[in-house]
Amino acid sequence: MDKRIWAIGGGKGGTGKSFVAASLGLHLASLDRRVLLVDADLGAPNLHTLLGIRASHPDLGDFLTNAVPSLESAAVETPYRNLRIVKGSENILFIANLNHYRKLRLLRQLRQIEVPTIILDLGTGSSFNTLDFFLSANPGVVVATPEPTAVENTYLFLKSCIMRVLKLYMDHYKIRDLHQKMLDQIEKNSQSLYGFFKSLMESDRAYGTILYRALRGFRPCLVMNKTRDERDVLLGRSIADVARKYLLIDMKYLGAVPYDEDVTSSLRDLKPFFVEHRDSAAARAVRQIAEELAYSIEFTLRTPPEISLPDA
Amino acid sequence: MLKRIEDWNYYELLAVERTASQDEIWAAYQAALTTYKDGSPALYGLVGEAERALVLDRVHEAFQTLRDPEKRKDYDLALLRHAPYFPAKAPFRRSVGRLEIEDAPPKKGLRARLRRLLVRKP
Numbered sequence: 001m002d003k004r005i006w007a008i009g010g011g012k013g014g015t016g017k018s019f020v021a022a023s024l025g026l027h028l029a030s031l032d033r034r035v036l037l038v039d040a041d042l043g044a045p046n047l048h049t050l051l052g053i054r055a056s057h058p059d060l061g062d063f064l065t066n067a068v069p070s071l072e073s074a075a076v077e078t079p080y081r082n083l084r085i086v087k088g089s090e091n092i093l094f095i096a097n098l099n100h101y102r103k104l105r106l107l108r109q110l111r112q113i114e115v116p117t118i119i120l121d122l123g124t125g126s127s128f129n130t131l132d133f134f135l136s137a138n139p140g141v142v143v144a145t146p147e148p149t150a151v152e153n154t155y156l157f158l159k160s161c162i163m164r165v166l167k168l169y170m171d172h173y174k175i176r177d178l179h180q181k182m183l184d185q186i187e188k189n190s191q192s193l194y195g196f197f198k199s200l201m202e203s204d205r206a207y208g209t210i211l212y213r214a215l216r217g218f219r220p221c222l223v224m225n226k227t228r229d230e231r232d233v234l235l236g237r238s239i240a241d242v243a244r245k246y247l248l249i250d251m252k253y254l255g256a257v258p259y260d261e262d263v264t265s266s267l268r269d270l271k272p273f274f275v276e277h278r279d280s281a282a283a284r285a286v287r288q289i290a291e292e293l294a295y296s297i298e299f300t301l302r303t304p305p306e307i308s309l310p311d312a
Numbered sequence: 313m314l315k316r317i318e319d320w321n322y323y324e325l326l327a328v329e330r331t332a333s334q335d336e337i338w339a340a341y342q343a344a345l346t347t348y349k350d351g352s353p354a355l356y357g358l359v360g361e362a363e364r365a366l367v368l369d370r371v372h373e374a375f376q377t378l379r380d381p382e383k384r385k386d387y388d389l390a391l392l393r394h395a396p397y398f399p400a401k402a403p404f405r406r407s408v409g410r411l412e413i414e415d416a417p418p419k420k421g422l423r424a425r426l427r428r429l430l431v432r433k434p
Binding site for chain 2: 237
């Protein structure tokens with residue numbers, strides 16, 4: 001089965017991660033592809049509200065506390081054909097601080113579950129849990145808005161992802177002492193990542209090559225949301241270019257979703273915007289992005305097979 | 313491979329192919345100007361002012377060189393010496409190691425030339 005796991009994440013709150021996740025899910029489901037939406041926003045879940053569904057059991061918390069045996073049985077039907085959802089848990093305090101083994105169990109089940117498309121809606125910020133879900137997806141999509149705050153947090157999020165990838169590989173290859181060195185060096189300035197690799201390549205070429213390959217295997221995608229003019233659309237392109245030069249990662253710019261006042265009003269009526277305003281520019285943009293993602297096989301195939309998470 | 317911004321060649325800097333047309337180079341130059349202009353939001357939180365000015369200078373330099381066919385040819389030849397370029401569609405050039413595109417004889421009359429070679433007149 002051609003299985004895809006997409007994760008929608010980003011550094012700043014309110015950029016529209018859940019909106020993008022819900023719209024992508026609705027679009028793919030309308031194309032007769034079975035979709036499972038997973039609300040992995042552990043701190044503040046609300047994906048179900050965007051689909052006009054009220055919170056109820058079973059949810060992700062029930063799966064994580066073993067109240068239901070599998071992720072499959074935690075998924076509930078939505079009013080939309082082919083679309084199911086695993087709702088976020090209301091038991092926030094417990095689940096926001098998910099421990100390592102529960103996280104591994106969830107990641108394993110995500111891999112095993114027999115659904116062609118899984119869309120993970122991630123939470124804000126760069127906690128290890130969020131990063132690991134983002135990195136397990138293929139590809140992870142960063143949602144940003146054209147404001148300096150969002151841009152700043154996008155870079156921070158990408159930097160955290162990079163550090164996490166490198167840390168996972170360092171642990172895997174038992175390169176322990178490098179981690180602190182990396183943290184010290186990367187904090188310094190913009191070209192620090194380059195500096196780190198440069199000095200590593202000089203001192204230990206084999207490890208340097210492994211880590212550099214690992215870094216190049218991390219290939220996130222970018223979506224600009226709430227754009228108001230052409231300048232905002234171009235900003236996404238610039239961000240991808242800067243990330244390529246300064247963070248040494250190959251980021252693909254999927255496109256921009258224009259700002260639409262109706263998104264808020266749809267939300268107030270508890271109806272999905274994507275269904276209510278099928279012909280709006282924003283809905284068209286989401287369809288375009290879904291297409292870009294679906295055809296990004298060539299782009300994502302070059303990623304290394306899988307990062308095996310080390311034991312805690 | 314791993315390179316410092318200063319070491320990026322003009323094509324990498326503008327993110328265009330080495331075979332890019334003048335129009336493509338112009339478009340890439342405009343995009344780079346937006347990215348590295350003063351107060352550009354795309355650099356917020358990652359790239360400092362001094363660094364930005366440096367890259368912008370190089371972007372100007374790249375465009376000045378690439379837009380002039382003569383200068384571009386010289387640059388390409390110099391570049392080719394330490395960074396050979398193998399377009400994906402023509403892997404056979406790997407063995408030649410020099411600019412073939414402009415040196416190659418025109419494709420016109422290829423059929424006639426082949427016939428002359430293959431079919432010998434008695």
